[in-house]
Amino acid sequence: MVLLHSRQSLRVCRPFFPLLLSIIVAIAGASLPALAQTPQPAEIRIALITRQQPLPPLYEFDPVPEDEGIAGGRLAVRDNNTTGQFTGHRYALEEETLEEGQDAVAAARSLVARGVGFLAVNLPADEILAIADALKSENVVLFNVRATDDRLRGADCRSNVFHVVPNRAMLTDALAQFLAFKRWRRLFLVVGPQPGDKLYAEAVKRSARKFGLVVAAEKPWEFGPLARAKADSPTTAGALTFTQNLDYDIAVVADEAGDFGDYLAYRTWDPRLVVGTQGLTATTWHPTFEVWGAAQAQTRFRRTADRLMRPLDYQVWMAVRAIGEAVTQTKAADPGAVGQFIRSAEFGLPAYKGVSLSFRPWDQQLRQPLLLVQPRFLVSVAPEQGFLHQRTPLDTLGFDQPETACKLQ
Amino acid sequence: MLLSFVDRRAALVLAVLGAAWLGGTGEAGAYTIYVSNEKDNTISVLDSDKLEVVATWKVGRRPRGITLSLDGKWLYVCASDDNRVDVVDTATGKVVRNLRSGPDPELFILHPKGNPLYIANEDDNMVTVVDVETNRLIAEVPVGVEPEGMGISPDGAILVNTSETTNMAHFIDTTSHEIFANVLVDARPRIAEFSPDGKRLWVSSEVGGTVSVIDPDSRTILKKIGFSIPGIAKEAIQPVGVRLTKDGKKAFVALGPANRVAVVNAETMEVEKYLLVGQRVWQLAFTPDEKLLISTNGVSNDVSIIDVEAEKVLKSVRVGGYPWGVVVGPK
Numbered sequence: 001m002v003l004l005h006s007r008q009s010l011r012v013c014r015p016f017f018p019l020l021l022s023i024i025v026a027i028a029g030a031s032l033p034a035l036a037q038t039p040q041p042a043e044i045r046i047a048l049i050t051r052q053q054p055l056p057p058l059y060e061f062d063p064v065p066e067d068e069g070i071a072g073g074r075l076a077v078r079d080n081n082t083t084g085q086f087t088g089h090r091y092a093l094e095e096e097t098l099e100e101g102q103d104a105v106a107a108a109r110s111l112v113a114r115g116v117g118f119l120a121v122n123l124p125a126d127e128i129l130a131i132a133d134a135l136k137s138e139n140v141v142l143f144n145v146r147a148t149d150d151r152l153r154g155a156d157c158r159s160n161v162f163h164v165v166p167n168r169a170m171l172t173d174a175l176a177q178f179l180a181f182k183r184w185r186r187l188f189l190v191v192g193p194q195p196g197d198k199l200y201a202e203a204v205k206r207s208a209r210k211f212g213l214v215v216a217a218e219k220p221w222e223f224g225p226l227a228r229a230k231a232d233s234p235t236t237a238g239a240l241t242f243t244q245n246l247d248y249d250i251a252v253v254a255d256e257a258g259d260f261g262d263y264l265a266y267r268t269w270d271p272r273l274v275v276g277t278q279g280l281t282a283t284t285w286h287p288t289f290e291v292w293g294a295a296q297a298q299t300r301f302r303r304t305a306d307r308l309m310r311p312l313d314y315q316v317w318m319a320v321r322a323i324g325e326a327v328t329q330t331k332a333a334d335p336g337a338v339g340q341f342i343r344s345a346e347f348g349l350p351a352y353k354g355v356s357l358s359f360r361p362w363d364q365q366l367r368q369p370l371l372l373v374q375p376r377f378l379v380s381v382a383p384e385q386g387f388l389h390q391r392t393p394l395d396t397l398g399f400d401q402p403e404t405a406c407k408l409q
Numbered sequence: 410m411l412l413s414f415v416d417r418r419a420a421l422v423l424a425v426l427g428a429a430w431l432g433g434t435g436e437a438g439a440y441t442i443y444v445s446n447e448k449d450n451t452i453s454v455l456d457s458d459k460l461e462v463v464a465t466w467k468v469g470r471r472p473r474g475i476t477l478s479l480d481g482k483w484l485y486v487c488a489s490d491d492n493r494v495d496v497v498d499t500a501t502g503k504v505v506r507n508l509r510s511g512p513d514p515e516l517f518i519l520h521p522k523g524n525p526l527y528i529a530n531e532d533d534n535m536v537t538v539v540d541v542e543t544n545r546l547i548a549e550v551p552v553g554v555e556p557e558g559m560g561i562s563p564d565g566a567i568l569v570n571t572s573e574t575t576n577m578a579h580f581i582d583t584t585s586h587e588i589f590a591n592v593l594v595d596a597r598p599r600i601a602e603f604s605p606d607g608k609r610l611w612v613s614s615e616v617g618g619t620v621s622v623i624d625p626d627s628r629t630i631l632k633k634i635g636f637s638i639p640g641i642a643k644e645a646i647q648p649v650g651v652r653l654t655k656d657g658k659k660a661f662v663a664l665g666p667a668n669r670v671a672v673v674n675a676e677t678m679e680v681e682k683y684l685l686v687g688q689r690v691w692q693l694a695f696t697p698d699e700k701l702l703i704s705t706n707g708v709s710n711d712v713s714i715i716d717v718e719a720e721k722v723l724k725s726v727r728v729g730g731y732p733w734g735v736v737v738g739p740k
Binding site: 349355392 | 513531534551553554555572576579596597618644647666
């Protein structure tokens with residue numbers, strides 16, 4: 001365009017001309033590989049639905065970042081697009097953050113109406129189910145990135161939902177394998193007051209049975225959120241004698257909100273370690289995890305998000321990358337076709353865990369190694385050595401095919 | 410039983426002596442083996458006759474890819490965490506200068522004529538082309554996510570880069586520095602290696618567990634070689650390093666945590682044998698006479714020395730922390 005202008009206008013433009021030229025060259029350069037392959041990239045639209053989290057009532061030294069999860073999605077879309085320039089696909093991420101009280105189903109419907117084919121859902125179980133049921137007849141695939149509820153992989157499973165986040169049974173199986181490997185068999189289970197804590201405790205008991213551990217003692221925690229309190233309070237005395245006169249190898253704490261679990265360590269009567277939701281925990285990602293190429297993902301994330309990568313970031317990253325991987329492999333952008341491929345035995349997601357990850361066909365849960373970490377160190381990776389399975393050792397974590405309560409429809 | 414055990418030991422001693430003798434009578438004498446140690450920022454220098462570490466050199470942080478100038482005078486080392494390539498004088502063992510490398514250089518390959526150097530920037534989705542004489546940046550080629558493997562055709566016309574997260578082999582024209590074709594391979598491609606006649610390209614996929622043999626002219630996959638070792642889980646078989654003999658008859662494939670190097674008939678592309686080496690074997694290098702093959706074993710912190718003709722492991726030699734890359738030059 002500029003080159004066709006008259007001599008005069010060209011002269012006027014002259015100071016800008018090198019700049020313009022470099023922009024043109026840059027644009028041409030950037031789009032060259034895509035142009036050489038396919039002129040019009042197919043668009044794959046992915047949305048991440050999150051709810052604005054209320055601010056914590058008390059001072060928190062390590063607050064949840066506002067872009068938790070979203071930053072992982074942004075990185076994955078960039079990764080997908082780097083590949084997409086060679087395959088003729090363009091990925092877009094819509095970030096839908098719901099206000100308090102805003103209807104998740106209505107938001108999901110409107111996203112789908114706007115042409116979104118894939119939803120990464122960062123919401124609790126009930127809202128995921130509501131969205132899944134509302135979109136049942138739509139050509140859209142859902143990814144659960146947050147809810148650990150076992151029921152979503154059991155009686156409440158849905159054929160349009162894939163779970164990238166591990167469920168409670170997987171998390172507690174990973175811990176139980178480690179304890180069995182260490183021969184720390186006698187557990188003291190401390191259960192918090194919230195519904196999630198009770199479900200976590202149930203999962204611990206199931207894992208104990210599965211791997212030959214014994215729940216030697218179990219007590220509810222009745223001293224409030226001591227880990228969040230700023231100073232000792234009168235209830236502390238009771239909390240201090242709470243662990244007296246018990247015979248156990250290791251304390252297992254069920255405190256998903258993080259209200260008291262950190263208080264327990266070093267305050268037990270006997271010198272015992274703490275595992276569970278605090279202390280040694282099972283998770284998908286950790287800043288000190290760097291083998292199998294994870295170091296590259298850590299630095300790439302830190303450079304783009306300006307903070308450390310958290311498990312939720314990694315889970316959203318996996319969901320968006322799973323879509324990218326299936327689109328690249330099948331050369332199809334249609335959500336139905338992509339979902340079908342993800343469900344199949346041919347699908348494999350490399351996700352820095354040393355093995356290819358895939359979805360269990362019986363409940364659409366992503367089978368994956370889990371990290372056992374303490375706050376500043378990676379302790380082990382489950383499945384532990386020696387836990388074998390006829391299909392893959394990964395199926396020693398969570399619900400195996402014969403025990404599934406899921407009937408996909 | 411006892412006798413046969415003694416016999417076997419005697420045979421092994423003879424084999425080692427024989428290899429040493431053969432090495433000793435070669436034209437160039439003994440060779441020097443250089444191993445980069447990712448976790449302790451050093452290069453272990455081994456003598457191919459003695460098969461022991463004769464020197465340890467300090468280099469930049471997280472040394473990974475390693476190669477030599479054609480005359481063997483300069484050792485190029487990717488100092489990944491220092492975002493540069495160290496140039497080491499092999500006569501003194503000192504880093505004498507650095508090359509511009511772009512961020513996080515992981516692996517590179519030298520043009521068959523000895524210049525330029527093609528560097529994979531793992532964190533930056535880029536291949537950087539650098540003149541090793543003038544340290545001038547010749548080009549930057551945008552590629553897939555986490556570029557790693559670098560192969561160059563014997564005539565130097567085609568550069569192939571593999572990207573670990575994009576799962577592609579990118580074919581780059583070394584004149585225009587542009588990608589002209591992409592071949593999708595199995596998950597996490599780590600290494601691209603041309604056959605000496607340039608007619609085959611071998612690409613290993615670490616997570617996919619396969620090696621794709623590609624026809625570089627048609628850019629089609631001729632065969633995907635799979636591996637299976639009794640008693641080893643399929644997931645533990647993770648192909649990384651690939652080396653082919655000059656006669657094009659044999660290929661060696663390092664299988665990562667399977668702790669094996671596969672011997673492959675390069676003509677039929679069938680696996681013939683698995684050699685037990687150290688833990689998490691990644692990179693491989695021949696001595697120039699192709700009598701020995703050296704493997705870096707990251708977890709056991711050693712290298713295995715393999716007799717190429719006999720297809721036997723002769724010895725393991727302890728080196729530094731997390732040995733990553735290996736290259737062999739003349740003494």
